[in-house]
Amino acid sequence: MLENSKLGILGGGQLGAMIIRHAIDLGLHISVMDKDPLAPCSRYTSSFFTGDPASFDDVLEFGRDLDVITIEKEAVNIKALRQLEKQGVKVFPAPDTIEVIQDKFTQKQFLQSHHIPVVPGEAIGGKNDLYQYEQKLPVCLKKRRDGYDGYGVMVLRTKEDILSAFDAPCVVEELVDIKQEISVIVARNEAGVIKCYDPVLMVFSEEKFILDHQIAPARIDKELQEKAISIAKDIADALKLVGILAVEIFVTKDNELLVNELAPRPHNSGHHTIEASTTSQYEQLLRAVLGLPLGDTELRFPSIMMNILESTSLNADRQAKVKRLLDIPEAHLHWYGKEGKRPGRKVGHLTVTDNTIENVIAKAETIRKILN
Numbered sequence: 343m344l345e346n347s348k349l350g351i352l353g354g355g356q357l358g359a360m361i362i363r364h365a366i367d368l369g370l371h372i373s374v375m376d377k378d379p380l381a382p383c384s385r386y387t388s389s390f391f392t393g394d395p396a397s398f399d400d401v402l403e404f405g406r407d408l409d410v411i412t413i414e415k416e417a418v419n420i421k422a423l424r425q426l427e428k429q430g431v432k433v434f435p436a437p438d439t440i441e442v443i444q445d446k447f448t449q450k451q452f453l454q455s456h457h458i459p460v461v462p463g464e465a466i467g468g469k470n471d472l473y474q475y476e477q478k479l480p481v482c483l484k485k486r487r488d489g490y491d492g493y494g495v496m497v498l499r500t501k502e503d504i505l506s507a508f509d510a511p512c513v514v515e516e517l518v519d520i521k522q523e524i525s526v527i528v529a530r531n532e533a534g535v536i537k538c539y540d541p542v543l544m545v546f547s548e549e550k551f552i553l554d555h556q557i558a559p560a561r562i563d564k565e566l567q568e569k570a571i572s573i574a575k576d577i578a579d580a581l582k583l584v585g586i587l588a589v590e591i592f593v594t595k596d597n598e599l600l601v602n603e604l605a606p607r608p609h610n611s612g613h614h615t616i617e618a619s620t621t622s623q624y625e626q627l628l629r630a631v632l633g634l635p636l637g638d639t640e641l642r643f644p645s646i647m648m649n650i651l652e653s654t655s656l657n658a659d660r661q662a663k664v665k666r667l668l669d670i671p672e673a674h675l676h677w678y679g680k681e682g683k684r685p686g687r688k689v690g691h692l693t694v695t696d697n698t699i700e701n702v703i704a705k706a707e708t709i710r711k712i713l714n
């Protein structure tokens with residue numbers, strides 16, 4: 343039955359590759375489309391197509407013969423996905439869901455209209471509109487579309503900062519006094535069944551807004567944990583989600599929860615589920631979009647997931663470092679095999695598990711020393 347399902351993924355990066363890895367277990371036929379002919383997924387399926395997920399024609403052509411289409415990035419052509427739906431292809435998450443999330447401002451409006459607590463923010467057309475915020479600095483400025491790994495985020499503290507601000511449609515948010523950042527991954531299927539993973543703690547790098555490492559479980563107050571899970575479930579219902587959704591939440595210094603942003607696809611904060619949870623987020627996505635029962639989300643071991651970023655220090659003696667990493671028990675290396683060498687970009691990750699969080703932290707410290 344499953345081997346006849348033709349699944350397509352828009353986007354061929356590391357998230358796509360990890361979906362493929364789990365789709366193999368289910369015997370699926372997988373097609374992938376990415377702009378970059380050398381994207382990680384190009385090596386893992388013979389049905390790899392070079393095309394732009396944001397192009398109407400490319401998406402339509404790619405989806406024609408598929409049964410189900412899903413995404414590993416939000417920047418996809420919504421019109422083409424709607425057209426494919428009309429032609430009988432199942433598109434999960436639904437085009438409406440992707441569309442509302444693609445734009446950080448419409449996403450915020452959607453959440454507000456469903457009484458979900460979010461970081462307050464306003465939309466502006468470009469840099470010139472920022473001068474009206476001079477008296478309200480500092481603020482956090484975010485591009486409305488296509489931002490990722492902090493590339494579309496900047497903090498404006500002084501009037502001078504406005505000169506170097508993004509000149510694009512943006513959202514201006516108040517700067518939140520963040521105590522902790524957590525993420526909740528939630529899955530929902532067509533029948534409306536919801537399964538949620540426990541919140542994880544996300545620790546961002548100091549200089550850049552990119553995730554450095556993630557700890558599961560988050561070890562926050564039980565009450566906050568339940569609140570976060572309930573928020574994630576409410577959002578999945580409000581979106582009528584079919585698939586998987588990451589809900590990034592700020593815990594403020596006053597212990598308030600504010601949703602920062604959503605990602606309607608597997609997420610960096612859920613990589614640990616491969617080794618640490620009963621069902622990985624990738625398998626859960628496949629179960630959700632194929633109409634299969636959702637899997638158990640229990641965390642079986644505490645874990646830390648560390649992103650590996652491209653850097654000159656990593657490159658010095660890379661082979662020897664990889665060997666040392668692989669020598670650590672229960673340190674699971676995921677190397678993305680990306681072409682090119684742009685400093686700062688994610689080239690892999692490591693998930694380390696153990697029976698106690700103390701042991702996990704000790705191993706993570708060893709790993710950090712090897713990587714630096």
Ligand code: ADP
Pocket residue numbers: 461482484489490491492493494495515516517518519520523546551552590602603
């Ligand atoms: P991206 O989509 O690039 O991941 P995010 O909107 O998630 O961008 O922002 C990246 C990081 O920037 C957040 O994880 C947080 O550390 C910081 N940040 C974002 N918005 C705010 C805000 N309003 N106040 C303070 N810090 C913020």
